[in-house]
Amino acid sequence: MKRRWRLEELAAFLAELRYEDLPQETVSRTEELFLDWAGSALAGGRERPVRVIERVARKLGAREGSCEVLAFGWRTSPLFAALVNAASSHAVEQDDVHNGAVLHPGAVVFPAALAAAQEAGASGRELVTAAVAGYEAGVRVGEFLGRSHYRVFHTTGTAGTLAAAAATAHVLGADEEEMVDALGSAGTQAAGLWQFLAEGADSKQLHAAKAASDGLLSAYLAREGLRGARGILEGEKGMAAGMSEDAEPERLVAGLGERWAVLETSFKVHASCRHSHPAADALIAGMRENGLAAEDVEVVRARVHAGALEVLGDVAEPESVHQAKFSMGFVLALVAIRGRAGIEDFSEETLRDGKIRAFARKVEMVLDPEVDGAYPERWIGLVDIRTKDGRTITSRVDVPRGDPGNAPDRGEIEKKVRRLATYGGAPPGNVERIIRRAWGLREEPEVGPLLAERAGEVRP
Amino acid sequence: MKRRWRLEELAAFLAELRYEDLPQETVSRTEELFLDWAGSALAGGRERPVRVIERVARKLGAREGSCEVLAFGWRTSPLFAALVNAASSHAVEQDDVHNGAVLHPGAVVFPAALAAAQEAGASGRELVTAAVAGYEAGVRVGEFLGRSHYRVFHTTGTAGTLAAAAATAHVLGADEEEMVDALGSAGTQAAGLWQFLAEGADSKQLHAAKAASDGLLSAYLAREGLRGARGILEGEKGMAAGMSEDAEPERLVAGLGERWAVLETSFKVHASCRHSHPAADALIAGMRENGLAAEDVEVVRARVHAGALEVLGDVAEPESVHQAKFSMGFVLALVAIRGRAGIEDFSEETLRDGKIRAFARKVEMVLDPEVDGAYPERWIGLVDIRTKDGRTITSRVDVPRGDPGNAPDRGEIEKKVRRLATYGGAPPGNVERIIRRAWGLREEPEVGPLLAERAGEVRP
Numbered sequence: 001m002k003r004r005w006r007l008e009e010l011a012a013f014l015a016e017l018r019y020e021d022l023p024q025e026t027v028s029r030t031e032e033l034f035l036d037w038a039g040s041a042l043a044g045g046r047e048r049p050v051r052v053i054e055r056v057a058r059k060l061g062a063r064e065g066s067c068e069v070l071a072f073g074w075r076t077s078p079l080f081a082a083l084v085n086a087a088s089s090h091a092v093e094q095d096d097v098h099n100g101a102v103l104h105p106g107a108v109v110f111p112a113a114l115a116a117a118q119e120a121g122a123s124g125r126e127l128v129t130a131a132v133a134g135y136e137a138g139v140r141v142g143e144f145l146g147r148s149h150y151r152v153f154h155t156t157g158t159a160g161t162l163a164a165a166a167a168t169a170h171v172l173g174a175d176e177e178e179m180v181d182a183l184g185s186a187g188t189q190a191a192g193l194w195q196f197l198a199e200g201a202d203s204k205q206l207h208a209a210k211a212a213s214d215g216l217l218s219a220y221l222a223r224e225g226l227r228g229a230r231g232i233l234e235g236e237k238g239m240a241a242g243m244s245e246d247a248e249p250e251r252l253v254a255g256l257g258e259r260w261a262v263l264e265t266s267f268k269v270h271a272s273c274r275h276s277h278p279a280a281d282a283l284i285a286g287m288r289e290n291g292l293a294a295e296d297v298e299v300v301r302a303r304v305h306a307g308a309l310e311v312l313g314d315v316a317e318p319e320s321v322h323q324a325k326f327s328m329g330f331v332l333a334l335v336a337i338r339g340r341a342g343i344e345d346f347s348e349e350t351l352r353d354g355k356i357r358a359f360a361r362k363v364e365m366v367l368d369p370e371v372d373g374a375y376p377e378r379w380i381g382l383v384d385i386r387t388k389d390g391r392t393i394t395s396r397v398d399v400p401r402g403d404p405g406n407a408p409d410r411g412e413i414e415k416k417v418r419r420l421a422t423y424g425g426a427p428p429g430n431v432e433r434i435i436r437r438a439w440g441l442r443e444e445p446e447v448g449p450l451l452a453e454r455a456g457e458v459r460p
Numbered sequence: 461m462k463r464r465w466r467l468e469e470l471a472a473f474l475a476e477l478r479y480e481d482l483p484q485e486t487v488s489r490t491e492e493l494f495l496d497w498a499g500s501a502l503a504g505g506r507e508r509p510v511r512v513i514e515r516v517a518r519k520l521g522a523r524e525g526s527c528e529v530l531a532f533g534w535r536t537s538p539l540f541a542a543l544v545n546a547a548s549s550h551a552v553e554q555d556d557v558h559n560g561a562v563l564h565p566g567a568v569v570f571p572a573a574l575a576a577a578q579e580a581g582a583s584g585r586e587l588v589t590a591a592v593a594g595y596e597a598g599v600r601v602g603e604f605l606g607r608s609h610y611r612v613f614h615t616t617g618t619a620g621t622l623a624a625a626a627a628t629a630h631v632l633g634a635d636e637e638e639m640v641d642a643l644g645s646a647g648t649q650a651a652g653l654w655q656f657l658a659e660g661a662d663s664k665q666l667h668a669a670k671a672a673s674d675g676l677l678s679a680y681l682a683r684e685g686l687r688g689a690r691g692i693l694e695g696e697k698g699m700a701a702g703m704s705e706d707a708e709p710e711r712l713v714a715g716l717g718e719r720w721a722v723l724e725t726s727f728k729v730h731a732s733c734r735h736s737h738p739a740a741d742a743l744i745a746g747m748r749e750n751g752l753a754a755e756d757v758e759v760v761r762a763r764v765h766a767g768a769l770e771v772l773g774d775v776a777e778p779e780s781v782h783q784a785k786f787s788m789g790f791v792l793a794l795v796a797i798r799g800r801a802g803i804e805d806f807s808e809e810t811l812r813d814g815k816i817r818a819f820a821r822k823v824e825m826v827l828d829p830e831v832d833g834a835y836p837e838r839w840i841g842l843v844d845i846r847t848k849d850g851r852t853i854t855s856r857v858d859v860p861r862g863d864p865g866n867a868p869d870r871g872e873i874e875k876k877v878r879r880l881a882t883y884g885g886a887p888p889g890n891v892e893r894i895i896r897r898a899w900g901l902r903e904e905p906e907v908g909p910l911l912a913e914r915a916g917e918v919r920p
């Protein structure tokens with residue numbers, strides 16, 4: 001019973017992590033990820049499931065506090081700010097993703113870290129450092145849990161709870177023991193099943209919301225002395241034992257302080273499930289290079305990794321806008337016809353567009369051994385395009401847009417965030433202020449409120 | 461995708477359940493279970509993990525509302541009343557248990573149902589009916605998930621979330637669709653791992669707290685329109701797929717309206733893990749029938765089902781009072797030496813009592829095929845007592861005390877509740893009022909506040 005668990009080693013690293021330890025590029029990247037996340041949080045306020053969660057938070061939650069509900073303009077306690085902001089930032093499928101862990105870290109780390117920082121009066125440097133810790137925890141737990149876990153469990157819900165716990169505990173100044181307790185309580189709350197997707201149910205935003213708020217809760221409980229299980233990851237009755245068949249414990253601690261999860265995280269260019277992006281990029285490239293229009297295409301065969309089949313395979317004919325983001329056919333139809341699959345391209349109108357739906361039916365997915373072998377470290381885009389005049393064109397993209405090796409610059413991120421904010425109906429003053437704040441985050445003595453205007457409810 | 465899931469059949473039954481449908485004995489038993497639960501809720505306020513959870517609820521939760529935090533005398537929103545009352549009622553190991561599901565239904569159903577009823581101004585009949593629905597959902601899901609689930613997952617945390625969701629949704633007047641949504645959102649939040657026990661961590665109360673509050677949250681979300689997955693139990697990416705190897709779907713719906721989970725639920729006489737009770741009863745009987753004192757005993761061999769070994773086998777030498785409740789040796793030592801293992805018998809004093817600790821080391825557990833074969837439907841108590849003068853006495857109890865076939869009468873329940881309330885330091889006026897309210901629950905036009913005095917903090 002006195003063995004040293006890898007969770008303890010990880011917790012020691014996270015608790016001891018200081019701003020001064022961070023390579024400059026991780027600080028810059030974290031500011032970029034923060035702004036990218038804030039854009040998604042502003043956009044998501046328009047989505048029905050998020051609005052439901054916000055209404056219930058108003059009813060059941062704290063009606064005062066210093067923590068902003070970004071898309072709705074009111075303030076509450078850290079728990080409910082984390083809950084709603086996480087739901088909101090995970091709604092429009094534009095939030096960041098870590099390929100190797102198949103995790104959306106931003107949607108769970110920043111809601112928790114920001115809420116705790118606003119409550120605690122923490123500095124921008126502390127927010128950055130806490131976020132780096134959160135990404136590190138979430139990504140490592142996600143990698144640890146392996147592909148068998150992701151087949152049934154939504155890693156952003158499960159590993160995401162530990163990510164949020166680590167970030168919050170860091171803001172609260174946790175020592176190693178408190179960090180262990182926070183991670184232990186988070187792990188025993190970790191939940192989230194993929195069943196909702198095939199049915200078009202609303203659980204995806206709930207998973208992010210609960211991961212952020214449960215993780216945050218775990219950290220506050222740890223600070224007050226609630227003890228968590230240090231064997232929660234590797235133990236005989238822990239997460240791997242119950243929720244994985246191919247867990248790799250070494251992933252929890254390998255290269256701590258040498259590799260940085262924030263630097264491995266991808267920005268989303270397309271507003272769809274990340275599993276559709278490599279094929280979308282490959283289709284765009286293949287059509288452009290060969291001067292093809294959508295009308296020229298007979299069949300598109302997307303050659304994908306197994307994870308894509310598992311997640312996207314459930315959606316044959318999307319019945320909702322959100323489901324359309326998980327339809328390979330719909331996404332490839334959008335990029336073939338419109339040249340892009342941005343946030344405005346998923347709507348009730350496009351959902352009912354006969355031309356898009358017809359193209360979507362031309363798309364098939366097959367497992368490709370090479371693509372699958374490279375996954376999840378590399379997400380290769382590979383499509384075979386059969387044209388109406390009988391040619392078959394194979395198009396390949398090795399580094400999809402948004403990946404670390406093909407990342408957007410700050411100007412591109414600003415543009416994306418403005419588009420997201422416009423979609424969400426956020427007052428322009430708020431957006432510009434958040435952009436300014438993000439680029440100077442490391443210099444802020446106190447994070448405080450992000451919104452320029454307390455706009456009350458922002459509802460279209 | 462249009463198949464009819466058993467969850468839907470179950471949801472239809474639960475949503476349509478009316479007070480008038482309930483056999484009188486289920487109403488009486490529910491009042492008894494309610495009072496028994498309230499006693500545990502009052503007692504638990506003294507325990508450290510519960511006090512931690514209460515402090516954090518004060519910090520992060522709503523500071524106003526009509527829902528009582530029973531052991532602490534303040535009011536809040538339904539979410540936080542459910543959270544703290546559940547933690548509190550699951551802390552002293554005196555709350556009820558369903559043998560077949562290996563679930564503590566009271567600790568998750570009543571906190572959620574009571575909070576929702578106090579918020580909604582519901583009647584006593586509605587509270588009774590909602591509780592019956594909650595027990596039904598939790599017990600059936602627990603049975604469905606099977607023994608493989610219970611080996612790693614704490615069913616009170618997992619199935620308990622659906623139990624709380626069903627009870628709350630019933631109070632909120634859910635129709636079948638809303639009940640489906642509530643259960644679907646609850647299932648995708650279901651969590652709780654046994655890892656904490658071997659380490660003596662504090663997760664057990666957290667599991668109950670979160671099951672009650674997450675279930676309640678699911679029901680409120682369903683009322684506002686958040687859609688849950690109807691395949692969350694049986695689907696390819698649902699609970700059984702991710703968290704069980706021996707799920708039995710038929711258990712979800714077999715005998716709906718013919719058997720009643722509340723009538724199958726056991727009251728706890730001893731203040732320890734239920735897995736220790738059958739052996740404790742058998743040891744008491746064997747010693748009494750043979751005129752043995754503790755000093756006469758050389759070895760006690762408890763012949764148990766596998767579940768007892770899995771849960772109690774982790775605790776060799778208990779290091780905390782709570783762990784002692786999960787030590788077969790400690791529990792049998794108490795009943796051998798003191799003739800009982802009541803709430804007052806687990807304390808820092810007895811934990812350090814050399815005589816008790818010495819007896820505890822005389823106790824061994826072995827798997828018994830007959831006992832194991834009867835489990836979980838029947839929990840047979842079977843011990844071999846080897847005496848110092850060389851005899852081996854086998855003692856057997858087929859129906860442990862507190863089981864439905866050996867249930868306490870109302871006077872015994874009152875006595876237990878008064879002892880629990882005294883332990884928790886509750887004002888006597890509150891206890892007597894709760895007893896009166898419970899016995900007239902079915903006649904209450906509005907449940908309203910239970911406490912006679914808003915005592916502020918009740919802390920020893």
